[in-house]
Amino acid sequence: MIEARNLTKRFGNTTALNDLSFTVPARETFCFLGANGAGKTTTINLFLGFLPPSAGSALVCGKDVAEEPEAARALTAYIPEQVALYPELTGFENLKFFASLGGTDVSESDLISGLEAAGLQQDAFHQRAVTYSKGMRQKVGIAIALAKRAQVLLLDEPMSGLDPKAANDFCELLRNMNARDVAILMVTHDLFRAREVGHRLGILKAGELVEIVHASSVSASELEEIYLAHMHDAAGKAA
Amino acid sequence: MIARQIAGKDLQLVFRNRRVMAVFVAVVLVMLGAVLIGAERTASFDRERGSALAADREVWLGQGARNPHSAAHFSRYAFKPLPALASFDPGTVDYAGLAVWMEAHRRNPATFRYAESAGASSTFESLSPAWVLQALVPLLIALALFPSYAGEREDGTLRQLLGTGVTAGAVFAGKLLAALRLLLLILLPLVALSVLAVMATDVDTHQPDPLLRTLCLVAVYGLYLLSFCLVAIGVSALSPHRRSAAIALFAFWFVFVVLVPRLAGDLALARTPQPDATEIANSLGEIGMAFWDSEELRESARQRAMDEYGVATVEDLPIDYAAYELQFSEEYADPLYAKVYRELNGVHAAQERTLSTLSIISPTLAVARLSAGLAGTDRAHHLAFTEEAELHRQEIIKQMNDDMMLNAGDAGYSYQSDPAFWEEIADFHGSLPPLSRFAGRYLWDVIALLAWLGAAFLFARTAVARAGDMERVR
Structure with missing residues (x-):
């Protein structure tokens, strides 16, 4: 199981992640969607113990990554964009x-x-x-x-650059991993693959989890609309 | 356990690198050549020494009836005994002189320098196993270890490795273990070859503490090369790419192994210049004549002889006074010669102190001094030979003066010794001093080497910790 409890990460005056809380049980794939700089990779780094949290905690199968990084990583497999x-x-x-x-x-x-x-x-x-x-x-x-x-799989843009057949094969592999009681946290830009493989999809915007969508409850176009609405909102606010 | 896995993988990568393996094979071949050349050269020196000693003895014994003082001028050679370890590290053998001519009235410096008779090849340093270990093996280490961290960083495998739960400390332990195994793989054949060559080197002289000296040599080279391994790991850990690591390590090798030792030699010479050879020769000549040119000294010799034998005139002496005067002049000159040589040796000692101090800048300087010292071929061992030769000279000249003094009667310089007397004049065989005699002399070099090792370890440890942090925040 993967769990974030009020997870916060600041770099100087910049807040990369703010009060993030979610849980990914075994046999589930949770996908984080978001623009560049939304805090997706920071989340992965916090679960890998590569970065210490500023507040809150990241837990892998009940083990606090900041307190027991080696024990937590022993239960974790990590697949980056380029293995x-x-x-x-x-x-x-x-x-x-x-x-x-x-x-x-x-x-x-x-x-x-x-x-x-x-x-x-x-x-x-x-x-x-x-x-x-x-x-x-x-x-x-x-x-x-x-x-x-591994009981936990962390994926950082794993299908970026894969051809459609290879991406399809990879999605199948992730489903097989779920079947082996593995909890998967995947960060991606690819809405369609995320919907295909994920059970729940979290939209990250400026370090905050703004919405969680159940993949089975939305079509691909509806997901895109929801995602873009949040992004336009961000763009509007920025303007 | 994890360190062993990482070390095994690292070595597998080294063995699959054709360039490294080609250089490794080349270094082993060069080492083999150096071992064979060193063993043959030392054995050849020893053979020449043996045949020169035999020829010198034959001429000496065959000189027939002759005045002993005339024989003392003709005199004999003291040939330097060479240790078997000279085949490993020739040290000063090439240029410090291999023989001393032991004649009456004059303490001569060692002559017959190999470098003088080597022609154009004397420009180049002798190829020896010690040189291969001091200069070439550090380059091989740099070549084998430059991708240690930089390669992993470039390929992304360092982050992957740290992501599996392996700590930065375990990665460092693995890299260090790989370096140690590599070192062992390099050193084992080289040490085995060297030991075989030293054992096979046919020399007459017994070298004390051969096992202790060999073990110390292995330890000294082990520590020296380990410090290069640590530097290579540290530099690799701080380098973003393989290429920058390779360039930095090559520059390090060039500066600390090639350049600094050369500059240190020049600096030592600039700080304490070598005395003018002509001036030294003149000083020695003046000492030889000082007694004979001084009527005051000659009078004091006459007075001492008369006091010693309780007679009123030289003519009443029961001995040959000319021989007494000869011996008196020897005893007068001996401390003066000792002073000149002490001053000359003081210059060399000051130069060596400079080199020893500078060994804190380059471990190659420290290891070169330790290596020659342990092999028994450094200047300290050479001085032990010249001192022993001088004592032998004083003894045989006295023996000949005594023969004339006691047996010449009124014949004086017309007296001729019986040919059987020449057999009483002992050959100079020389002995090699035990290591304990010079132990304190190398203390600073040992400290410098250990300081280098400690600094290299701290550098590598800090660099590796920084590398781990850098990977995590990428």
Whole structure:
């Protein structure tokens, strides 16, 4: 479970996040939508323990990230916009290395199963990662999360730049992760993919959570209207 | 556990880097060449020393009946004993002189410098295993470790790594462990090659404390190279890209390994200039003649002889007075020679103190001094040889003067010793001093090396903590 309790982050006089509170239970995907600078990546960084909160707390499976960062991160998998892999290692070797950091022994067959479950083609397992496309890297990122048996998945623009087929495959992978009791927090600009994969969608504006929408209750065009209304409101206020 | 995983992955990346592996193979080959050249050169020096000693002995013993003072002028050579470790680090062997001519009336400096007979090649420093470890291996370390953090940052894997729950401290421990393993991989073949070469070096002289000296050499080079590993990790941690890390480390290597030691040598010479060689030769010549040119001194010799034997005139002496006077002149000149050499050695000591002080700026200076000291080839060991040779000279000249004094009767300079007497004049074999004799001499260099290691560790630790913070807020 992912939980934000009155989470606030200030950088000097600028408030990046203000009094953010939400909960993402297991088997649910919560998507944050918002313009650049809305505080989406700051939220991810707070849950990764990369930044300390100014007030409030970020909890992963009940563990306060600021107080127990290593324990919280041990339960968390993180997939950025561009999954970073060691280019000179193969996909399998990358997976083996990152899986080994969890401190638990993962058998080679489990690793292979993880790559298969993530949808990476078998002939790519032992190719060096320098030859991988972005979609293949994202799949290895998912395989790492599977091998780690993460209970929480944090995604920062994971489908940006993926072709439609790869993005569709990735959405399917996220649904499979949900089926494994994983709670997912994804930040994205992509309203349509967010609606496709998310259960609830939170709209962030200038560091505040202005609305939460249930994905099943709105059509794609309605979601766009809601989102743009908030953005225009922001633009109007700014003007 | 995590550190081991990170270290294993880092080494895997190093081994897959063809450029690093090519340089590694090249360094091992250069080392192999250096080991073979060093071993052969030391063994060849020792063979030449053996054959020169034999030739010197043969000529000495074959001189037939002869006046002992004439023989004392003809005299003998003291050949410097070379330690087997000279094949690892020749130190001052090339230019400090390999033999001292031990003659009457004159204390000669060591001659037969290898550098003088090496022709055009003397311009270049000898290729030795010590030089490879001091100069080339730090470059190999820089080449292997520059991507340590900078590569991870450029590829985005550092943030990925920190995002898995691994602490910045664990990443540093992993990087350090990888560096230590790499160091071990570099040092093991090099140490094994060096030990084999030293064992195979055929020298007659017994070097005291060979195991202690070898272990100290391994420790000194281990600490020296470890400080380079830490600097490489630190620089890599602060560099945004591989290229900037590589450039910074190459500049560091050039300045601290190549430039500073050269400038330090020039600075030491500028601060304490070498005395003029002609002036020294003149001083030595004047000392040799001082007694004979002074009627006052000669009179005091006569007076002492008469007092010693309780006679009123020189003619009443029961000994050959000419030989007595010769020995008197030797004993008069010995402390004067000692003073000139003490002053000359004082100049060298002042130059060495400058170098030793500057070793706080460059660890290469500290390690070079320690290495030659431990190998038994530095100036201190050379001075021990010249002092021992001088004592031997004084002893054999006295032996010959005594022979003439006691056995010449009225014959004086016409007296000829029995050819069997030459066998009583001992050959100079020389001995190598134990390490404990010079232990205090290298204290500052040890402190400088440890200070470098400590500073490198703090630098790396701070740089790595900063790198972790930088990644988190990206």
